[in-house]
Amino acid sequence: xSSVEIRNLILTAIALGVCILxxxxxxxxxxxxxxxxxxxxxxxxxxxxxxxxxHYISLATAAFFGVGTYTTGLGFETLPFWSLVALAxxxxxxxxxxxxxxxxxxxxxxxVIFTLGLAELVxxxxxxxxxxxxxxxxxxxxxxxxxxxxxxxxxxxAAVYLTGxxxxxxxxxxxxxxxxxxxxxxxxSGINTARAKVLLFMVPGAVxxxxxxxxxxxxxxxxxSLAFTPMLxxxxxxxxxxxxxxxxxxxxxxxVPFTLLWESISSNFPNQTTLLLGLSFLLIVxxxxxxxxxxxxxxxxxxxxxxx
Amino acid sequence: MSPVLSLxxxxxxxGGLVAVNGIDFDVAExxxxxxxxxxxxxxxxTLNLISGALTLTSGxxxxxxxxxxxxxxxxxxxxxxxxxxxxxxxxxxxxVRDNVIAGxxxxxxxxxxAEARDFAESLLERVGLGGKGxxxxxxxxxxxxxxxxxxxVLASDPTLLLxxxxxxxxxxxxxxxxIALIKSLRDEGRTIILVEHVMDAIRSLCDRCVVMSSGxxxxxxxxxxxxxxxxxxxxxxxxxxA
Ligand SMILES: Nc1ncnc2c1ncn2[C@@H]1O[C@H](COP(=O)(O)OP(=O)(O)OP(=O)(O)O)[C@@H](O)[C@H]1O
Ligand SMILES: [Mg+2]
Numbered sequence: 001x002s003s004v005e006i007r008n009l010i011l012t013a014i015a016l017g018v019c020i021l022x023x024x025x026x027x028x029x030x031x032x033x034x035x036x037x038x039x040x041x042x043x044x045x046x047x048x049x050x051x052x053x054x055h056y057i058s059l060a061t062a063a064f065f066g067v068g069t070y071t072t073g074l075g076f077e078t079l080p081f082w083s084l085v086a087l088a089x090x091x092x093x094x095x096x097x098x099x100x101x102x103x104x105x106x107x108x109x110x111x112v113i114f115t116l117g118l119a120e121l122v123x124x125x126x127x128x129x130x131x132x133x134x135x136x137x138x139x140x141x142x143x144x145x146x147x148x149x150x151x152x153x154x155x156x157x158a159a160v161y162l163t164g165x166x167x168x169x170x171x172x173x174x175x176x177x178x179x180x181x182x183x184x185x186x187x188x189s190g191i192n193t194a195r196a197k198v199l200l201f202m203v204p205g206a207v208x209x210x211x212x213x214x215x216x217x218x219x220x221x222x223x224x225s226l227a228f229t230p231m232l233x234x235x236x237x238x239x240x241x242x243x244x245x246x247x248x249x250x251x252x253x254x255x256v257p258f259t260l261l262w263e264s265i266s267s268n269f270p271n272q273t274t275l276l277l278g279l280s281f282l283l284i285v286x287x288x289x290x291x292x293x294x295x296x297x298x299x300x301x302x303x304x305x306x307x308x
Numbered sequence: 309m310s311p312v313l314s315l316x317x318x319x320x321x322x323g324g325l326v327a328v329n330g331i332d333f334d335v336a337e338x339x340x341x342x343x344x345x346x347x348x349x350x351x352x353x354t355l356n357l358i359s360g361a362l363t364l365t366s367g368x369x370x371x372x373x374x375x376x377x378x379x380x381x382x383x384x385x386x387x388x389x390x391x392x393x394x395x396x397x398x399x400x401x402x403x404v405r406d407n408v409i410a411g412x413x414x415x416x417x418x419x420x421x422a423e424a425r426d427f428a429e430s431l432l433e434r435v436g437l438g439g440k441g442x443x444x445x446x447x448x449x450x451x452x453x454x455x456x457x458x459x460x461v462l463a464s465d466p467t468l469l470l471x472x473x474x475x476x477x478x479x480x481x482x483x484x485x486x487i488a489l490i491k492s493l494r495d496e497g498r499t500i501i502l503v504e505h506v507m508d509a510i511r512s513l514c515d516r517c518v519v520m521s522s523g524x525x526x527x528x529x530x531x532x533x534x535x536x537x538x539x540x541x542x543x544x545x546x547x548x549x550a
Contacts, residue, residue, distance in 0.1 A: 171413055171420060178410050181399035187381040188359060188391060190414035190464060 012161065019154050023147035031146055035218075037259050038153035039211060043232075044240040044251035046160050046207035049167060050200045051237075052245030053176040056108050059233040060099060060115035063122050064092040064205050066228035068212025070126060073138035073222050081144065081217075085152075088213035089206040096205025100198035116230065123228035130224070137223030144217040152214045160207055164248045167200070176200055231277075235262075238277060241284045244291025253292040310373050311336050312468055312499045313358065317367035318377075320353050327353040329523035330367065335468075340490070340500045342514035342531065346544055349520040351503045352394050355470050358501070359391045360384040371468070388416040390466035394473050394503075396453045398445050398460075405441035408432060408459045415464025424463075431459040436485065451482055462493075469493065469500045475509050487512055507535070519543070 022034045043061055051058055068088035075084045103114045130136060167173040175196045179186040186193050216222060235258075243254025258280065266273050288295055311334035320328040328350045335341045343351050356362040358369060360381035369377040376384050390411070399407050408428035412419045419427050432441055435455040440448075448456065454474060461469065475486045487509055494500055494513075504510050510517065510531050517534045519527040521543040527534045534540050 174410070174413060177401065178399055181401050182397055184361065184381075184393075185397050185399060185410070185460075188361070188385055189411050189460070190382050190385040190416070190418075192380075192382050 016154065016158055020151065023150055027147065031150060033259065033263055035146065035150045035153065036263065037255055038150060038157055039215065040236065040239055040255040040259055041252050042153055042157045042160055042211050043204075043208055043236045044243070044255050045157070045164065045248070046204040047236050048240045048245040048251045049160075049164050050176075050197075050204050051240070052250075053173075053180040054197060054200070055180055056104070056197075057112045057237060058115045058201070058204065059112060059230070059237065060096070060118050061204070061208050061233040061236045062228050062230055063115070063119035063233075064095060064208035065212035065232055066119065066122060066126075066224070067091050067095060068209035068214075069216040069219070069222050069227040070138075070212075071209070072213045072216035073140050073227075076140055076142055076217070081142070085210050085213045088209040092209025093202040093206040095209075096202045097198055099205075100201040101194075104197045104201065105194055116233070119228045119230055119233060123224045126228075127224045137221050137226075139221055140216045140219065142217040146218065149214055149218050153211070156207070156210060156214065161248060163203060167203075168248065172196060172199060234277060238280050238284070240291075242280055242288065242291055244288075244293025244295075246290055246293045246297075250291055250293040312339075312372060313501075314370045315354075315358075315367065316370075318354065318357055318364060318369060319366045320350075320357055320362060321365040326523050328357065328520075331518075331520070331523075331525050333518045333525065333528065335499055335501060337499055338494060338497055339515045340494050340502055340513050342510045342517040343501055343503045343520065344505070344510060344517055344534075345520035345526075348522075349543075350523040351520055352472055354520070355391060355472050355501070355503060358384075359389060359470055382414070385415050385464060385466075388465075388467040389470065390415065390461040390464050390468075391470035392454075392457050392461055392472055392474050396450075396457050398453055398456055400445050402445065403441065404432065404437065404443045404445065404448070404456055405429065407445065407456050408441075408463050411460035411463030416467070417465035419463075428459070428463060431462050432456075434462075435459045435489065451478060454478075458489075467498060469498050470503075471500065472503045473505065474502075475504060475506050483508070510535075 019034070019038070023031055047058065047061060050056070068091070071088040071091060072081070072084045075087070099115065099118060103111045175186065175191045178189065178191060179193050179196060183193055212227065219226065239254040239258045240251040241254070242258060243252060244250035261276060262273060265276055284291065313335040315331050315333050318328055318331040319326065331354060333341070343354060345351055353362065357364055360376070360379055360383070364377045367377070368375055371387055371389065376387065399410060402410070405425070405428050408431055409424045412424045412427055429441060432438055435458050437452060437455050437459065440452070445453070445456070458474060471490070475483060478486055483506065490500065490502070490513055502509070502513060514531050516529065517531050518525055519534050519537070519540050526543055527537045527540050
């Protein structure tokens, strides 16, 4: 390991330690903010692992997330909670593999539309199934506290960062960077492009479903319109792009300011949250094409360029 | 000895246009085969069929007796066939060295980590880019982009090399270096198909030539034979449509 890597590892460990202490300091407003930040960090970082290098915009987060919440909702009375999270991860990965096999050979546009439609499709199927059985939603009554959910999300975030770091150093990560640059070159270098993309797409699929499974107890009552809300997919995309997908920590730099703004706007002007989404989108397109990460790189270049 | 590559009735149609029309030829081990012909005669399309970038409309292509037509490009690459592109294709987000490593990791003979890095450096040295490994792609001159692409292609240690006008656009000194480089590739045992317009290169490098015109093979033989063939001269003078 290089000295920079050791420094990063120590910084990450300290940051994680500080995060773990949050529930001791506050169990109300700040814990709930911390929980949102942890959730979106997990979702946006895992999203960027795939969409960063490939430039495929996935709007399937809500589909995976919803399947995860329903895994907990249907299973919490019969199975231990940890096994539901694992199960949700497997469902999410499987779903992502199927979606990937069906769409990743197609061009990016079809992929975006298909992933957006997927959440709607699953939601309709579950609504239909529930209507057959005469229910509208599910009660998820557990003794899992908000602090426990928060800690599980922090652990999941640590796992996502570790996975991302390992992928970045692996052949798979390198293959994805080549594919993102030029798919023809990738194929002519011996890369099975479809397989690499499907494999990597399974990561955000599994992570989003696990996040849904972990968060289900917090909602107490879940119904399809809540579990599969398309808003979640858009939030994740905006936050990841706002932070920048060029670095592992990039999405975090988008999640923190966005979540704080979102929370304060939704408590003061509950109807204006969509406006924030739209404005952030414009900001990304017109001012920050590579997010805060890109901005920082440019500033750093200017500083070092000025010195030499 | 069975040929390294053989095409039989290789045909590619784009809608109504037959870009490659029933081409037959063999390439023997350690041979440099020149694939020549006027603009638009189907040379690049033929290379695309061999490398798997395009699928055949009909006909067959065999590599050492085993059919490769219908295989995906990555599978053909892994069998030891590598190519450059007429319009150079590099990986813009990576530096020169990583562009070369990209060819080494997933191809015919695979390398990773320090081994891939060392191999990439030695190839950069060989194509005349020693010490430029850390340079961003955007700062390269045109000839250097061609060198990077060749180094990437060599990184997979191909046995059959497909070069699509790799010598085009070089100045006279660079051309002599380029010709010497391709000769050295043949001398180390590689088989090469060379699509080329530069007559000097064809004469000094090719053991045999296949001449294409409007998608069909119109001549085959040594460079001296085909370049004096009246059919070939007529095709190059441009009245082949008459
Ligand atoms: N993907 C494609 N779709 C449609 N037509 C194509 C395609 N690729 C090539 N063609 C056509 O096929 C014919 C042969 O093209 P090709 O690129 O193989 O010629 P070439 O011999 O390599 O010419 P040059 O010397 O100019 O490179 C041309 O008429 C070209 O327009
Ligand atoms: Mg051509």
